Amino acid sequence: MSDRFIPQLTADGSATFYSDEFGETFHSHFGARQEAELKFVAPTKLDKQALAPQVRLLDVCYGLGYNTAAALAKIWAINPHCRVEIVALEANANVPQSAIARDLLSAWGEPTKQILTQLATKHQVQTDLAQATLLIGDARATIKLIQPDWKAEAIFLDPFSPPNCPQLWTVEFIQLVANCLSSNGILATYSSAAAVRTALVAAGLHISSTVALGRRSPGTIAANYPLPQLSVLEQERLLTRAAIPYRDPSLNDLASVILQRRRDEQQTSQLETTSHWRKRIQFTKTLTFPQIVDY
Numbered sequence: 237m238s239d240r241f242i243p244q245l246t247a248d249g250s251a252t253f254y255s256d257e258f259g260e261t262f263h264s265h266f267g268a269r270q271e272a273e274l275k276f277v278a279p280t281k282l283d284k285q286a287l288a289p290q291v292r293l294l295d296v297c298y299g300l301g302y303n304t305a306a307a308l309a310k311i312w313a314i315n316p317h318c319r320v321e322i323v324a325l326e327a328n329a330n331v332p333q334s335a336i337a338r339d340l341l342s343a344w345g346e347p348t349k350q351i352l353t354q355l356a357t358k359h360q361v362q363t364d365l366a367q368a369t370l371l372i373g374d375a376r377a378t379i380k381l382i383q384p385d386w387k388a389e390a391i392f393l394d395p396f397s398p399p400n401c402p403q404l405w406t407v408e409f410i411q412l413v414a415n416c417l418s419s420n421g422i423l424a425t426y427s428s429a430a431a432v433r434t435a436l437v438a439a440g441l442h443i444s445s446t447v448a449l450g451r452r453s454p455g456t457i458a459a460n461y462p463l464p465q466l467s468v469l470e471q472e473r474l475l476t477r478a479a480i481p482y483r484d485p486s487l488n489d490l491a492s493v494i495l496q497r498r499r500d501e502q503q504t505s506q507l508e509t510t511s512h513w514r515k516r517i518q519f520t521k522t523l524t525f526p527q528i529v530d531y
Contacts, residue, residue: 240256241253241254241330241331241334241335241338242254243338243340244261246263246264246265246266246267246268246269247265247266247267248266248267248268248269248270249267249269250263250267250268250269250270250302250340250343251268251338251340252265252268252300253299253300253331253334253335255396258396258397258400258401259400260396260397260400262299262300262331263300263302264426268300268302269302269306269343271302271426272302272303272305272306273306273310274447275424275425275426275446275455276303276306276307276392276394276424276426277303277306277307277310279422279424279446279455279457280307280389280390280391280392280421280422280423280424280457281422282307282310282311282390283310283314285311285389285390286310286311286312286314286315286318287314287315287318288318288389289317289318289319290318290319290320290321291311291318291319291320291321291389291390292320292321292322292323292386292387292388292389292390292418293307293320293321293322293323293388293389293390293391293392294322294323294324294325294382294388294390294391294392294413294416295307295322295323295324295325295392295394296325296375296379296391296392296393296394296395296404296413297325297326297327297375297392297393297394297395297396297404298324298325298326298331298332298370299326299331299332299335299394300331300332300334300335300340300341301324301332301335301336301341301352301355301356302341303392303394304322304324304352304368304392305341305344305348305349305352306344307320307390307392308320308344308348308351308352308366309344309345309348312347312348312365317365318365319364319365319366319367320365320366320367320368321366321367321368322355322361322366322367322368322369323368323369323371323382323386323388324355324368324369324370324371325371325375325378325379326370326371326372326375327372327373327374327375328372329356329359329370329372332352332355332356332370333356333357335356336352336353336356336357341353347363347365347366351363351366351368355368355370356370359371359372374403374488375395375404375409376403376404376409376412376484376487376488377487379409379412379413379416380412382416386416387416387417387418387419387421388416388417388418388421389418389420389421389422390421390422390423390424391413391416391417391421391422391423391424392423392424392425393410393413393423393424393425393427394425394426397427398427398429398431398432398482399495400491401491402482402484402491402494402495402498403482403484403489403490403491403494405427405429405431405432405435405481405482406435406481406482406483406484406487406494407434407435407438407439407481407482407483407484408483408484408485408487409484409487410432410435410436410438410439411438411439412487413439414436414439414440414441414458417441417458417459417460418460419460419461420460420461421459421460422457422458422459423436423441423457423458423459424446424455424456424457425455425456425457425458426455427455427456428445428453428454428455428456428470429478430473430474430476430478430479431478431479431480431481431482431498432456432481433456433466433470433474433479434474434479434480434481435481435482436456436458437474438481439458440460441458441459441460442458442459442460442461442462442463443456443457443458443463443466444456444457444458444463444464444465444466445457445466445467445470469517472513472517473510473513475507475508476507476508476509476510476513477502477505477507477508477509477510478510479507480498480501480502480505480507481498482494482495482497482498483497483498483501
């Protein structure tokens with residue numbers, strides 16, 4: 237286990253880690269546990285999915301394990317007999333192991349803590365109610381290990397922010413993620429970036445906003461069926477250069493290459509610049525619109 241992952245308290249009393257590699261924390265400082273419960277579990281409607289005999293979950297960028305922990309706790313609080321199948325993708329095995337070593341999952345109680353402890357250390361769990369696999373490595377490669385017909389009712393898309401981890405927000409990677417979404421499933425992400433939403437739409441998904449949590453911008457949900465429409469403001473933003481997505485045709489480019497490719501495409505685009513759009517709608521901080529994130 238790496239000692240460099242030191243718990244940092246967030247506003248709701250739960251702890252997160254800081255990533256030196258990506259230059260940001262794993263969770264919002266407004267509340268790590270709240271983010272898991274309100275940005276991922278609630279939007280994917282796991283309270284309703286839990287009424288089925290089985291629920292499948294894909295956790296992209298497993299990290300400390302909070303999203304999966306919150307999901308298991310919610311599902312079994314509603315239906316103690318629901319069987320949960322989990323596939324989790326994580327680049328650094330030290331992260332979930334450090335979370336277990338520092339007892340950061342105890343808030344979700346048993347059997348969640350016990351299951352995720354085994355998942356972090358053994359990368360496999362098989363019980364009467366849970367089947368879980370933790371795939372370690374570049375998610376662009378490990379997602380291809382998921383069998384073609386495996387579909388999840390809930391997908392958590394939780395990489396670091398697009399400017400710092402563009403390789404997991406590209407059109408090509410999000411298409412692979414979307415291929416794992418069941419016909420009645422929901423994908424949830426904290427990001428409302430126009431480039432991310434464009435990639436989700438390019439993958440054939442319908443998108444909508446989630447409620448804001450601590451931030452002035454909402455998250456995003458996506459599904460294979462129609463969802464409530466975005467606001468007019470959000471729809472307009474998808475017509476600006478901010479909505480030009482990240483691209484990684486070979487699914488193995490460096491982050492710097494992906495970022496430069498997008499900058500080049502933006503510079504030659506005929507779409508309206510975001511700055512011009514802001515002026516056109518007379519956007520100011522005094523208006524009641526959500527904060528615009530232009531990744």
